[in-house]
Amino acid sequence: MKNLFVKTSKPYDVKIGAGEINNLADYIKQVKNCNKIAIITDDVVGGLYGKKIKDILCDYDVCYHEFLHGEGHKTMDTVSSLLEFLAQNKLTRSDLVVALGGGIAGDVAGFVSASFLRGIDFVQIPTTLLSMVDSSVGGKTGVNLSCGKNLAGAFHQPCLVVCDPDFLATLPDEEFKNGLGEVIKYGCISDKNLFDLLATQDVHANLEEVIYTCIKIKADFVEQDEFDKGERQKLNFGHTLGHAVEKVTDFKIPHGQAVGVGMKLICQWAENQNLTAKGCADKIDGMLAKYNMVRDVNCDKKLLWQTVTNDKKLKGKQIDLVLIKDIADCILYRTNIDDLTK
Ligand SMILES: NC(=O)c1ccc[n+]([C@@H]2O[C@H](COP(=O)([O-])OP(=O)(O)OC[C@H]3O[C@@H](n4cnc5c(N)ncnc54)[C@H](O)[C@@H]3O)[C@@H](O)[C@H]2O)c1
Ligand SMILES: [Zn+2]
Structure with missing residues (x-):
C-alpha cells in the first residue's frame, strides 16, 4: 500500500493499493468517529460494488442511494434528491458521506456534501481510472447546468481517498482510455x-x-x-x-x-x-x-x-x-x- 498525504487547507490521506478497499472501515475510523454513513453511487457501480461496500461498512448505520449513471444525470435535480435523501436519513455534521464511483459520483456526492448542513465530511472511493488519477483528489466538486458543464460547484476536500486499482477489472476499455x-x-x-x-x-x-x-x-x-x-x-x-x-x-x-x-x-x-x-x-x-x-x-x-x-x-x-x-x-x-x- 502507498500512502499520500495531501497538504491542503484541510489535509487528508490517499490510500493507494490493490485490495485496499477491504480496509475502508479501519481507515474511516482513523479520520472520523461517526455512527452513520451515507453511500452515494450510480446505478452501474452500485450494481457491481454496492453490496460489497455495504458489507465492509456493516459496523455502521448505513443508508444507501443510487442515481442514474451518465453525464445527463450530473444535474441539480440529482443534487436536490440527494440532499433530500440525506435529510430524510437525518444525517448530521458528525456523520459521513461515501462517494463511490467515477468522476460523476465523486463530483455530485462531493457537491452534495459541500452543501448539506453547509458542509459535511466525505470520503472518495474512485472506481474509474480517471477518477483515481484526477477527480477524486483536489476538492473540485460540482454539477452541470443547461448552459454548460461544471458551472455550479464548490471547493470541498474529501477527508479520505481510498484508491483501489482492483475496481478497474470491470471498467470498460473505452473508459480506461478516458483516464489514460x-x-x-x-x-x-x-x-x-x-x-x-x-x-x-x-x-x-x-x-x-x-x-x-x-x-x-x-x-x-x-x-x-x-x-x-x-x-x-x-x-x-x-x-x-x-x-x-x-x-x-x-x-x-x-x-x-x-x-x-x-x-x-x-x-x-x-x-x-x-x-x-x-x-x-x-x-x-x-x-x-x-x-x-x-x-x-x-x-x-x-x-x-x-x-x-x-x-x-x-x-x-x-x-x-x-x-x-x-x-x-x-x-x-x-x-x-x-x-x-x-
Ligand atoms: N472534480 C474534478 O476535479 C474533475 C476532474 C476531471 C473530471 N471530472 C468530472 O468527472 C466526470 C467523468 O468521470 P469518469 O470518466 O469517471 O465518468 P463516470 O463517473 O461517468 O464513469 C464512467 C462510466 O463507468 C461506470 N463505472 C465506473 N466505475 C466502474 C467500474 N469500476 N466498473 C465498471 N463500470 C464503472 C460508470 O457507471 C459510468 O457509466 C466528468 O463529469 C468530469 O467533469 C471532475
Ligand atoms: Zn480532464
Whole structure:
C-alpha cells in the first residue's frame, strides 16, 4: 500500500493499493468517529460494488442511494434528491458521506456534501481510472447546468481517498482510455519517467505505480494552488482544444480522449508558431497510437479555435495556453486570441 498525504487547507490521506478497499472501515475510523454513513453511487457501480461496500461498512448505520449513471444525470435535480435523501436519513455534521464511483459520483456526492448542513465530511472511493488519477483528489466538486458543464460547484476536500486499482477489472476499455488521456497528460507536464514508462511498457502491468505517480503530481499542483488561480492551470494541458474537440464532435469523443487529441494539436500549433521546439506533438501522437486512442478530429482547425474563443476562461482578448517546451517542461503562455487562427 502507498500512502499520500495531501497538504491542503484541510489535509487528508490517499490510500493507494490493490485490495485496499477491504480496509475502508479501519481507515474511516482513523479520520472520523461517526455512527452513520451515507453511500452515494450510480446505478452501474452500485450494481457491481454496492453490496460489497455495504458489507465492509456493516459496523455502521448505513443508508444507501443510487442515481442514474451518465453525464445527463450530473444535474441539480440529482443534487436536490440527494440532499433530500440525506435529510430524510437525518444525517448530521458528525456523520459521513461515501462517494463511490467515477468522476460523476465523486463530483455530485462531493457537491452534495459541500452543501448539506453547509458542509459535511466525505470520503472518495474512485472506481474509474480517471477518477483515481484526477477527480477524486483536489476538492473540485460540482454539477452541470443547461448552459454548460461544471458551472455550479464548490471547493470541498474529501477527508479520505481510498484508491483501489482492483475496481478497474470491470471498467470498460473505452473508459480506461478516458483516464489514460489524463495519465499521459501528467507525463507531458511534469514527469519524463512516467511518459517513458507509458511509451515503452504496458500501462496495465504498472497500474499501481502509474496511479500513485499521477496522484502525487496532481496533489503537488493542488497543494501549490488549491483554489486554481495559477500553477494548477497547468493541469489543463490539452484541455483548451480538448474541450473544443468534445464540443465540435457533439461529445462523441469522450473527455479523456479529447484531451489526448487536444495535447497533440496544441503542441502542433506551438511548434508551427516556433514557440516550442519540434518533437512533442509526434511523441504524443505515438503514444495515442500505441494505446489505440483517438489521434485526430475530422474538422477545420479554425473551427476548433473559434470554439475555444467562446471558452469561459477567456480574459478579454487574452487567453492563457498551457504549452510544453519538452516532455515534463510545462509553461503558461498568454496570447491574443487573434493569434490562434494564424
Ligand atoms: N472534480 C474534478 O476535479 C474533475 C476532474 C476531471 C473530471 N471530472 C468530472 O468527472 C466526470 C467523468 O468521470 P469518469 O470518466 O469517471 O465518468 P463516470 O463517473 O461517468 O464513469 C464512467 C462510466 O463507468 C461506470 N463505472 C465506473 N466505475 C466502474 C467500474 N469500476 N466498473 C465498471 N463500470 C464503472 C460508470 O457507471 C459510468 O457509466 C466528468 O463529469 C468530469 O467533469 C471532475
Ligand atoms: Zn480532464
